[in-house]
Amino acid sequence: MDISEFYDTFFEEAEELLGDMEAHLLDLNVDDPDVEQLNAIFRAAHSIKGGAGTFGFEALLRTTHLLENLLDHARRGRIALRRDIVDTFLEAKDMLNDQLDAYRQGTEPDPEALERICETLRKMALEELGEETGDDAPVTAVPVATAEPEPPALPGGGVRVALLGVDEKDRQLLIEELGQLGEIVFQSGDADRFEVTLNTSVSATDIEAVMCFIAEPEQLDIQAVAASEPAAAPTEPVVPAPAAPDAAPEKAAPAAKPKAAASGESSSIRVPVTKVDQIINLVGELIITQSMLNQVAEGGQGKHSTDSSGQDNGSAALVTxxxxxxxxxxxxxxxxMSIRMVPMDYVFSRFPRLVxxxxxxxxxxxxxxxxxxxxxxDKSLTERIIDPLTHLVRNSLDxxxxxxxxxQAAGKSGTGTLTLSAQHQGGNILIEVSDDGAGLDRAKILAKARANGLSVSDSMSDDDVWQLVFAPGFSTAEQVSDVSGRGVGMDVVKRNIQTMGGHVEILSRPGEGTVTRIVLPLTLAILDGMSIKVGAEVFIVPVSAVIESLQPRREDLYPMAGGDVLLKVxxxxxxxxxxxxxxDVDDAVTEPPRCIAVIVQGEGRRYALMVDELVGQQQVVVKNLETNYRKVPGISAATILGDGSVALILDIxxxxRLSQSKKERQREQHNVATRRRPEALIPPALIKEVEH
Amino acid sequence: MNTLNAVKHAAVDADRQEFLVFSLGQEEYAIDILKVQEIRGYENVTRIANAPDFIKGVANLRGVIVPIVDLRLKFRLERADYDGQTVVIVVNIAERVVGIVVDQVSDVMTLTAEEIKPAPEFGVSLPLDYIHGLGNLEDRMLVLVDIEKLLTSEEMALVEEVGE
Known part of the structure; x- marks a missing residue:
């Protein structure tokens, strides 16, 4: 059996475990940590390590191993937690995520990033546990042994010295001696084997001669490291003295950037067993009903079928x-359908860290x-709502x-509250991002809108003013920060939500806060549709786009030059x-006054759609046309009607656009007035006939 | 090109290969039976506006929306009637499902490599690019169509062009 078959399962599990780890780390009270939580974090690291070992993910194994050791000390109370320690743990967790993404794509994780995080963790072990033992000389910190000695790959020209079974006091002296011979690049190990890498020009034999004053020759293993190799390795020299803790995290930051591109939409869903059981139950019911109907049908054909009372019983049973x-x-x-549904927790769980x-x-x-x-x-919606929500949360914070x-000057508590909430409302889900901050500044928005050349007036209602922030290029931030203020945000948020079939609105009170409310349909798979008839063909118009329907009066129609018609509503x-x-529907009602006008709205533009008749309103299952065919102009998808035929769903x-471009083309044809048959629909490649 | 196709074809299956034979007008064509998913009648096809005339529309195949192509219109045959005999061959190509309308499906034939001859330079209604070769069976001649290549070709307008 090929072990790679289980990779996906491992990736999914590891991702879940990392999510748990992050949640616990964020939740952790640094001053009085809950042992159970620390245990949970440790277990998560341990489980990932186990899996990484089984599947041979070397980088993942090394990182989790180091992390696990530290966590083990933390849960045993040997490391006093501080906020910066938790930050390092979180950073390590991010690194694990990156490594996981790399393995998922079948590549090796960035070795530099790996070295960096390992170094950070090792250094932390050195510092924290060194302090813990109360030893003033961190050089001799014994627990470093927990870190697997990983000598730097290319420390330039030098010598690698291994001390075998040298006791602590002697070792310290030896290291001091070595320090005088050259620059110590790396040191790690335990009482049995302690390795020191030295950047020096002194030869191995000379070193041995010096060392012999303290240690026996058999306690030493000295190897020259090829000096010809350039010092290409960016490995940071380990400074035994407490180093600036900021250095490593800052260097780690750029490596975290390319991660965003790596994480795509996951293609599998975890379904609770109860849901599966429910479906199995229902299928059972269905089969029972089927056999019952079979019985009724057979009974109806039996010899008593002529009996009038029997007939009645039969049809009653059939109806039941x-x-x-x-x-x-x-x-x-x-x-x-509920299989596709995932709890909003999936979305919300990534915000504590961000906040x-x-x-x-x-x-x-x-x-x-x-x-x-x-x-x-719906799962596909949860994945697409994350970006807009992230943007709104960042906006609220900024x-x-x-x-x-x-x-405090405004008489509020110093700590602000940001609330994320989700609830069902009919067939929709209502997601709110609310804060108790300063609220939107009406005057500022109006001034900015004027500066941007939007038509505004001071008498506009608050709601209309808030809508202005969704205009492209709008930002009231005085300066552009990396958090917000580029003016692309809200415009994109609004468009993203609209493509999901939802809408967004803002409620705000000066000094009390802002609420951004997103309303989304529960699923993209089912749509409330209005069926309309044109000629003999049935089309579906999404109800969400329909404003009203009316029978236009002749006097309200204004034909314009060039074939356009305006309708006064x-x-x-x-x-x-x-x-x-x-x-291009044949046999349709072409005279506008005899049509029905369906007033629709799409991307802020309203227009009247002329149809022959309204058939009714129903929920339709959306089927993608592009699975087997291609995008069709004016059509967003297809659905299947009750009689089994396909109906197309109009893209409002x-x-x-389609209607406009058609009119233009017709006008051109009129202008050119060459009487060419419209053969443009047939690609010229087809017209080449085979000669006989 | 043709000989190359024939050689390639022979290499894939040295022995024998099964073909579904159908007719378009007077000519008999055959396609690799492994590409065929099912055969059904022509019914309930919803027209698609602004598409080439040989794309009849889309139909519902047990919940899957499938485009229907009329090869008779595509090959510019004189007559393309739709009646009880009109047949749709549902084929599976390039991870897509497409229905093709033909006049009649006759039978399934097994051809050996020797029975497949390279196609001559002329004599059939479709470009030689889409022909594997000619099947030679006693008094019958079958045009072996590379259905995958034909249906995914740009001129069929079934598949979105790359980069669009």
Whole structure:
């Protein structure tokens, strides 16, 4: 059996364990750590190490090994936790994530990053445990043995000295001696074998001669390291004295960047056994119903079928059976759809870390509250909501919540609260990001909007003013920081949410805070559709895009030059898009006054869609056209109607474009007035006939 | 090119290969049976606007939306009637499912490598690029079509062009 078959399982498990680890680390009270939590963190590291060992992921194994040792000391109380220690643990966790991503893509993790994190962890072991033993000379710190000695790969020209079974006091002297002969690049080991790498020009024999004053020759193993190799390795020299702790984390930062590109949409779903059991139960029911219907059908054909009362019983049983079947089918559909649903916790769980890091960076104190973690949402949506939500959270932290000093001056508690909540509302999910910060600044937004050339007036309602922040290029941040202020954010947030079929709104009160509310459909797989008829063809219009439907009066229609028609609806003049024209439907009602106008809205543009008749409203299952075919202009997807035929779902935004470009093409043809047959639809490659 | 195809073809299956034989007008064509998923009647096809005429539309194949291509229109045959006899061959190519409309499906034939001859330079309605060779069976001649290459070709407009 090929072990690589289990890689995916391992990756998934490891990812989950890392998630747990991060959650616990963030939750950890540094001053009074909960032993159970420390145990949980340790266990996570241990499990990953085990898996990494089994599958031969060397880098992962080394990092988790070092981390595990430190965690073990921490849970036994041998390391007093501090915030910067937890930060290092988190950094190591990020590194593990990167390594995991690298292995998942079948590549080796960045060796430099690996060296760096190992070094950081080793150094930490050295420092923390060195202090713990109360030894003033960290050089002799015995517990370093827990770190697997990993001599630097290329320390330039020099000598590697191994001390075998030298006791502590002597070793210290030896190291001092060595220090006088050259620069100590690396040292690690325990009483049995302690390795020192020396950057020196002194020969091995000379070193041995010096050492012999203290140690026996058999206690020494001296090897010259090839000096010809250039000192290419970026390995940092380990300074035994407490080094600046910042150096390593800062260097680690750039390595973390390319990670974002690596993590794509995961292709598998974890389903709770209860859900599977439920489906199995329902399928069982379905089969029982089927056999019941079979019985009814056979009974109906039996010899008593002529008996009038028997006939009645039969049809009554048939109706009952069909009702049962209908209910079973619906339950089964719900249960199957629920497999795709994952709790919002999946999304929310990545915010504590973000908030913690960002608040520290901005010098703010923020408490994150999450509500409705168990609210379920379609998996594809949860993955796509993360980016917009991240943006909103960053915005709240940067612009919304004030610094503690300002908050206290305003009579609020120094710690701001950021709330993420999710709840179901009918067929939608409502996600809110709310803060108790300063709120939006009406005057500032209006001034900025004017500066950007948007048409605004002071009498606009608050809601309309808040909508301005979604305009492209809008930002009221006085200076661009790496957190926010580039003015691309909210515009993108809004568009992302709209492509998911949702919408976003802002509520804000000066001094009290801001609430950003996102409303999303629960799933992309089912859509509320209005079926319309044009000629003999049925199309589906998403109900979410429909504003109203009306029968246009002749006097409200204004034909324009060039074939365009405007429809006056109350105060507005809307462009008219005739479906039969855009989609070449034959036998349709072409005279606008006899059509029905469906007023639709897409990407902020409203127009009237002319159709023959409205058929009804129903939920339709969305089927992708591109699976086996290609993108069709004006059509977003397809669905299957009750009679088994396919109906196309109109793309409201694209329909308008399609209609415009068609009209333009027609105008051109009129202008050119060459009477060429419209053979453009057939690619010229096909017209080359084979000559006989 | 043709001989190359024939050689390649022979290399893939040295012995024998099974073909599904169908007719378009007077000509008999054959495609690799391993590409065929099923055969069904022509019904309930929803037209797609602004598509080439030989793309009849899409149909529902047990919940999967499948495009339907009429090879008779594609090959510019004189007649393309739709009646009870009209047949759709559902093929599986390049991880896609496509239905092709033909006049009739006749039978399944096994051809050995020797029975497959390179196609001559002329004489059939489709470009030689899409022909494996000619199947020679006593008094019948079968045009062996490389259905995958034909349906994924740019001129069929079934597959989105790269870079679009």
């Amino acid at each position: 059976g069909l009702n049962l079947l209908q209910r079973n089918a619906r339950d089964l559909q719900e249960a199957v 913690r890091d960002l608040a520290a960076k901005l010098g703010k104190e923020v408490e994150l509250v999450t509500e409705g973690k168990s609210t379920e949402l 612009h919304g919540i004030e610094t503690p000093a300002i908050r 109350r105060e507005d003049y809307l462009p008219v898009v005739a479906v039969h024209h855009a989609l 935004v694209d329909m308008h």
